[in-house]
Amino acid sequence: MTPLQEITVALAGNPNCGKSSLFNALTGSHQKVGNFSGVTIEKYEGYVDFKGYRIRFVDLPGTYSLTAYSPEELVTRHYLAMEHPDIVVNVLEGPNIERNLLLTTQLMEMEVELLVALNMYDEVEAQGIEIDVKQLQQLLGCHIIPTSAKARQGLDRLLDHIIRVYSGDIEIRKNKLVFRAEIEDAVDAVQAELLHEPALDGRNLRWMALKLLENDREVYQEVHQSPVWVKIERLLQQAIETTGKLYQADPEILITEDRHALIRGAMEECVRIPEARKRSLTDYIDAVVLNRVAGLPIFFGVVWLIFHMTFTLGTPLMDALDLLFASFASAVSPLLSNEMLRSVIVDGVIAGVGGVLVFLPNIILLFIGLSFLEASGYMARAAFVVDKVMHRFGLHGKSFIPMITGFGCSIPAIMATRTLKSPSDRLATIMIIPFMSCGAKLPVYVLLAGAFFPPAVAANVMFGIYMLGVFLGLLTALLLKSTVLEKESEPFVMELPPYRWPTLSSVLFQSRVKAMMYLKKAGTVILLAVLLIWTASNFPKNAAIEKDLAVEKARIEATVADEDARSLELAAVEHRASAAQLEYSIAGRTGKLIEPVIKPLGFDWRIGVALVTGLAAKEVVVSTMGTIYSLGDVQEEDTELKNILKHDPAFDQATALSLMVFVLLYIPCVAAIGVMKKEVGSWRPVLFYSSYALTVAWIFSFITYNAVRFML
Amino acid sequence: MRLSELQVGDKAEVTGLEAEGSVRRRLLDMGLISGTRFKVLRVAPLGDPVEIFFKGMYLSLRKSEAEGVLVSKNGRLGDSLPMGRQLHRRRNQGGVQ
Numbered sequence: 001m002t003p004l005q006e007i008t009v010a011l012a013g014n015p016n017c018g019k020s021s022l023f024n025a026l027t028g029s030h031q032k033v034g035n036f037s038g039v040t041i042e043k044y045e046g047y048v049d050f051k052g053y054r055i056r057f058v059d060l061p062g063t064y065s066l067t068a069y070s071p072e073e074l075v076t077r078h079y080l081a082m083e084h085p086d087i088v089v090n091v092l093e094g095p096n097i098e099r100n101l102l103l104t105t106q107l108m109e110m111e112v113e114l115l116v117a118l119n120m121y122d123e124v125e126a127q128g129i130e131i132d133v134k135q136l137q138q139l140l141g142c143h144i145i146p147t148s149a150k151a152r153q154g155l156d157r158l159l160d161h162i163i164r165v166y167s168g169d170i171e172i173r174k175n176k177l178v179f180r181a182e183i184e185d186a187v188d189a190v191q192a193e194l195l196h197e198p199a200l201d202g203r204n205l206r207w208m209a210l211k212l213l214e215n216d217r218e219v220y221q222e223v224h225q226s227p228v229w230v231k232i233e234r235l236l237q238q239a240i241e242t243t244g245k246l247y248q249a250d251p252e253i254l255i256t257e258d259r260h261a262l263i264r265g266a267m268e269e270c271v272r273i274p275e276a277r278k279r280s281l282t283d284y285i286d287a288v289v290l291n292r293v294a295g296l297p298i299f300f301g302v303v304w305l306i307f308h309m310t311f312t313l314g315t316p317l318m319d320a321l322d323l324l325f326a327s328f329a330s331a332v333s334p335l336l337s338n339e340m341l342r343s344v345i346v347d348g349v350i351a352g353v354g355g356v357l358v359f360l361p362n363i364i365l366l367f368i369g370l371s372f373l374e375a376s377g378y379m380a381r382a383a384f385v386v387d388k389v390m391h392r393f394g395l396h397g398k399s400f401i402p403m404i405t406g407f408g409c410s411i412p413a414i415m416a417t418r419t420l421k422s423p424s425d426r427l428a429t430i431m432i433i434p435f436m437s438c439g440a441k442l443p444v445y446v447l448l449a450g451a452f453f454p455p456a457v458a459a460n461v462m463f464g465i466y467m468l469g470v471f472l473g474l475l476t477a478l479l480l481k482s483t484v485l486e487k488e489s490e491p492f493v494m495e496l497p498p499y500r501w502p503t504l505s506s507v508l509f510q511s512r513v514k515a516m517m518y519l520k521k522a523g524t525v526i527l528l529a530v531l532l533i534w535t536a537s538n539f540p541k542n543a544a545i546e547k548d549l550a551v552e553k554a555r556i557e558a559t560v561a562d563e564d565a566r567s568l569e570l571a572a573v574e575h576r577a578s579a580a581q582l583e584y585s586i587a588g589r590t591g592k593l594i595e596p597v598i599k600p601l602g603f604d605w606r607i608g609v610a611l612v613t614g615l616a617a618k619e620v621v622v623s624t625m626g627t628i629y630s631l632g633d634v635q636e637e638d639t640e641l642k643n644i645l646k647h648d649p650a651f652d653q654a655t656a657l658s659l660m661v662f663v664l665l666y667i668p669c670v671a672a673i674g675v676m677k678k679e680v681g682s683w684r685p686v687l688f689y690s691s692y693a694l695t696v697a698w699i700f701s702f703i704t705y706n707a708v709r710f711m712l
Numbered sequence: 713m714r715l716s717e718l719q720v721g722d723k724a725e726v727t728g729l730e731a732e733g734s735v736r737r738r739l740l741d742m743g744l745i746s747g748t749r750f751k752v753l754r755v756a757p758l759g760d761p762v763e764i765f766f767k768g769m770y771l772s773l774r775k776s777e778a779e780g781v782l783v784s785k786n787g788r789l790g791d792s793l794p795m796g797r798q799l800h801r802r803r804n805q806g807g808v809q
Contacts, residue, residue, distance in 0.1 A: 096769065257746065290763070292755070492761050
């Protein structure tokens with residue numbers, strides 16, 4: 001078989017235009033997901049074999065325009081200008097063709113091989129909208145194919161046209177957008193200057209000139225170092241003066257107006273929208289969902305539902321996975337005779353892989369919920385409802401859902417910040433998520449509050465801890481936004497898309513993508529870190545302790561006759577030995593090393609060890625304390641550990657509260673750190689965050705400890 | 713008059729933009745240019761942002777952003793109704809072919 005000839009096709013279109021559904025319908029199962037280089041914007045690629053060609057599709061992020069203001073728009077521009085796809089298919093949302101055409105005009109300006117897919121054509125017909133496709137083709141200078149991804153209509157015709165455009169078998173005259181005379185003059189003059197800059201050889205100079213007139217940051221960056229800039233700057237200034245005198249507006253506005261004028265003309269000539277259309281479904285739903293009284297309760301209801309679906313449904317699955325790995329470990333361990341090898345494989349590798357996989361159910365469930373909200377159109381409304389509060393803290397309405405998710409687990413929450421478009425909003429949200437006390441910290445609170453406070457007070461103490469987290473998180477956002485991070489957040493000028501019922505396949509696809517991303521990218525970091533912490537708490541081995549243990553065991557075997565008493569005593573010496581071993585290990589020494597630093601917080605080295613191992617996962621704090629207070633593997637309800645702590649002279653209410661505050665605020669688990677690094681793209685912000693979190697934790701624990709001591 | 717001063721249910725026409733930077737760009741891209749007629753649909757439960765409707769699009773914007781949109785409230789009756797849209801029949805002043 002001869003290899004198929006390949007055609008690369010980029011899909012471009014507005015958000016919510018059905019582009020992703022079309023991509024799914026076209027490529028079926030032949031898909032893969034990556035990232036556009038340098039940014040955390042997902043890049044979907046897929047292919048279909050058709051009539052002897054392999055047509056490769058790249059699904060570009062949804063954008064309304066091609067300015068330099070959002071990463072999505074920059075990615076789209078770079079891809080079109082640098083990767084030179086053979087054909088660009090501009091997907092239009094048929095029922096809202098007018099506003100979708102703005103992007104089309106800008107694609108025409110970029111002079112790409114354009115083909116328009118008039119998507120959701122079944123809806124167009126159902127709404128009685130008439131579109132004169134032939135006439136519109138002449139105006140835009142490219143072929144227009146009516147399609148419907150949902151009804152799988154027009155797909156073959158689209159593929160057929162892709163091949164025809166690719167092989168030059170088309171009979172349509174390309175059109176150029178012409179702006180008003182003053183703009184055209186300025187474009188020509190700037191373009192003529194750009195011609196003198198050899199570095200711009202082969203670039204679309206008309207487009208660059210237009211962008212310079214539009215005040216485009218990126219093209220400016222590219223050109224302002226060049227010797228031709230002096231002249232261009234003068235030309236731009238002249239253009240501003242001329243248009244200001246004539247129209248009381250600058251070129252940027254006029255260029256956009258002219259684009260819209262072309263679109264209006266096209267609409268008048270080619271599109272008939274029935275008059276007096278009925279209230280749409282969206283109007284009816286929003287009358288309730290965005291109601292001044294019902295809006296907030298409905299919003300909280302939806303958040304509650306998502307949260308519960310993720311964690312109520314996810315926690316049993318998480319436990320089941322945990323159990324699965326535990327039984328797998330116990331099945332494997334007898335097969336390995338070498339003690340060292342067994343420890344590495346069972347406690348290190350299997351436990352490590354398990355530690356990565358247990359988060360999967362939560363991630364999948366959360367993203368089923370979130371992509372449903374996103375695709376149905378509710379996500380934008382949720383942001384609309386809470387934006388006022390969030391904005392007060394320098395955040396965006398869309399920050400709310402990731403933040404709330406943080407109460408369950410930071411990992412899916414950090415991944416969910418991708419709905420935020422502005423990097424500064426995203427970073428701020430990511431950095432406050434760990435302050436939302438996650439589910440794994442709960443066992444620590446239950447243990448300590450239960451041990452040192454009567455049941456009625458314990459609940460209030462825990463509530464107070466949660467509130468402290470929220471308070472400090474929001475304060476952190478405010479602090480970050482007014483200092484290190486860019487103040488300007490994403491504008492809230494945002495479309496509330498019409499409600500649509502999402503397709504099951506796209507919802508599932510989204511959550512599968514997130515799951516894979518977590519496993520592939522974050523999984524490796526997490527696995528490494530878990531192994532590292534395991535090594536730290538097991539090595540170096542103290543031979544003397546093991547020898548003593550063997551001697552002790554032999555003595556008990558020989559002297560204690562009663563079977564029950566013997567196993568009890570055996571267990572007791574083993575616990576003592578593992579406590580001694582933990583003290584001897586790197587983790588134990590670290591605990592002792594940091595003791596002077598944490599002493600002012602009321603912590604001794606034993607708590608230090610628990611805090612170190614707690615980096616693997618927060619619930620490990622409890623089990624480490626169980627070991628180190630010579631108790632073995634304890635559960636959170638274990639009254640014995642409670643009692644031990646209660647009677648420990650080094651432990652009182654002040655220490656307990658101080659420790660709860662510290663666990664709430666200090667560095668999150670390595671899994672969260674790994675995902676954080678993955679999402680922000682570099683270690684610097686992660687290191688900044690970690691030192692910030694440690695400082696805040698220390699200060700607030702110190703205050704708590706001393707305030708409580710003072711009051712007691 | 714500014715968009716932020718309108719009441720729910722008001723219809724108006726954009727007469728100019730005073731917003732800067734990315735907000736201005738976004739407003740332009742969404743089609744809030746001189747001559748665009750819209751209706752104020754609602755205010756969020758907490759009093760901000762607001763939602764407007766034009767050309768088949770539901771758009772939300774903060775009051776601070778709405779301050780940058782100059783409007784005139786002489787909207788002709790029946791034009792750009794949110795619940796019953798019509799074709800825009802205005803001639804534009806731009807010279808585009």
